[in-house]
Each structure stands twice: as C-alpha cells, then as structure tokens.
Amino acid sequence: QVQLQESGPGLVKPSGTLSLTCAVSGGSISSSNWWSWIRQPPGKGLEWIGEIYHSGSTNYNPSLKSRVTISVDKSKNQFSLKLSSVTAADTAVYYCARRSLITMVLNWFDPWGQGTLVTVSS
Amino acid sequence: DIQMTQSPSSLSASVGDRVTITCRASQSISSYLNWYQQKPGKAPKLLIYAASSLQSGVPSRFSGSGSGTDFTLTISSLQPEDFATYYCQQSYSTAGFGQGTKLEIK
Numbered sequence: 001q002v003q004l005q006e007s008g009p010g011l012v013k014p015s016g017t018l019s020l021t022c023a024v025s026g027g028s029i030s031s032s033n034w035w036s037w038i039r040q041p042p043g044k045g046l047e048w049i050g051e052i053y054h055s056g057s058t059n060y061n062p063s064l065k066s067r068v069t070i071s072v073d074k075s076k077n078q079f080s081l082k083l084s085s086v087t088a089a090d091t092a093v094y095y096c097a098r099r100s101l102i103t104m105v106l107n108w109f110d111p112w113g114q115g116t117l118v119t120v121s122s
Numbered sequence: 123d124i125q126m127t128q129s130p131s132s133l134s135a136s137v138g139d140r141v142t143i144t145c146r147a148s149q150s151i152s153s154y155l156n157w158y159q160q161k162p163g164k165a166p167k168l169l170i171y172a173a174s175s176l177q178s179g180v181p182s183r184f185s186g187s188g189s190g191t192d193f194t195l196t197i198s199s200l201q202p203e204d205f206a207t208y209y210c211q212q213s214y215s216t217a218g219f220g221q222g223t224k225l226e227i228k
Contacts, residue, residue: 036217045220046211047219048217062123105215106172108168109217110177112165112166114164115165
C-alpha cells in the first residue's frame with residue numbers, strides 16, 4: 001500500500017524558508033490523486049496548506065498562498081513544500097497526505113505521513 | 123470559505139458508552155464530509171468518508187450520518203483505544219477541518 005514519509009530540517013530561523021520533502025512509496029505519484037501538505041501547531045487543530053497534481057497543477061490555502069510553493073519530482077516519486085518568511089507561528093508538525101480523488105468534491109486524505117515537527121526559532 | 127464547527131470541543135465518557143460528536147458546516151456541503159481520528163503523537167487516520175461510508179478496516183462501532191450542514195459521528199460502544207481527538211473535514215471546496223473534539227476517559 002502507499003506510504004508517505006516527510007523529511008527536512010527540524011529547525012528553521014525566523015524569516016527563513018521552511019523546506020520539506022515527502023517521499024511516496026508503494027505507488028506512483030502520477031496516479032489520479034492530489035498530494036497535499038497539512039500542518040498542526042502544537043496542541044492545535046489541522047490546517048490544509050496546499051496540494052499538487054503530478055502535472056504540476058497546484059492549489060494553495062489563500063491564507064498562506066503568498067508564501068507557499070509546492071513542487072513535484074516524478075523521477076523521484078516525491079513532492080516538496082517551501083514556506084518562506086517563516087515566523088514562530090509557523091512552528092508545527094507538518095504532514096504530507098494523499099487526497100484520494102473520486103471526484104473533485106468526493107475525496108479524502110488517506111494515507112498520511114507520520115509527520116515532522118518544524119520549529120521556527122533563532 | 124466554508125467554516126466547520128464541531129461540538130463539543132471535549133467530551134468525557136466511559137468504556138461502553140455511546141458517544142456522538144457533531145459537525146456543522148457554514149453552508150451546505152451535501153454529503154462531502156469526512157471524519158478522522160488522531161491519537162497523541164500520531165497522524166490522523168481516516169474513519170468515515172462521504173458522511174457515512176466506513177473506511178476499510180475501521181470497526182463497525184463507528185458510524186457517520188448527515189447531509190447538508192449537519193453531521194454526526196457516533197461510536198456505539200466506546201473501547202479503550204477510541205480515546206482520541208476526532209476531526210471532521212469538508213471536501214466540497216478548499217479543504218477545511220473542524221477544530222477537533224477531544225474524547226477523554228471519565
């Protein structure tokens with residue numbers, strides 16, 4: 001079955017850029033699904049950041065759009081997140097997830113990666 | 123944006139209890155509503171999709187219902203492993219989650 005694994009630095013300096021990669025195994029990133037990033041600040045709820053299709057099409061949360069870039073590397077079967085100009089408010093566990101797509105409105109997040117904590121601090 | 127509001131925010135219950143968690147959307151989302159379970163230090167796990175369809179491998183004591191703006195997740199007989207935080211999520215438009223309901227042992 002498909003498995004996802006996040007990787008990247010656990011500590012980022014304020015005003016810097018957060019960069020994470022999600023490796024997809026057990027399936028192709030070129031399948032008919034969207035590949036998403038979701039975050040969860042410590043002790044808080046879930047926030048969808050954005051997503052990418054294997055064609056390179058993207059959708060972003062409007063509240064983060066100006067700072068987010070999601071890209072895909074089909075040759076490595078992985079996708080990546082860059083979040084610029086980070087502050088302490090961006091400290092969170094970052095998850096990658098597959099948005100399993102039946103239709104554009106009938107879909108769900110499954111599976112998820114295990115998550116990686118990124119702390120923004122000097 | 124569609125806002126998702128869960129109630130209650132927290133809930134204390136005992137093993138064997140029947141528990142219901144409610145999720146309300148700020149506008150109609152038909153049946154495009156999913157439920158997730160999250161245990162401490164773990165990623166969320168899909169329980170219910172399309173309001174009432176049970177994800178493969180999820181125990182039948184979990185059920186979902188509703189359409190339009192009002193939805194419920196019911197656990198028919200709480201088991202020790204069910205104490206967790208539950209989130210609803212709408213897929214009708216840009217993905218949005220409820221704020222979560224923490225289910226604790228009484």
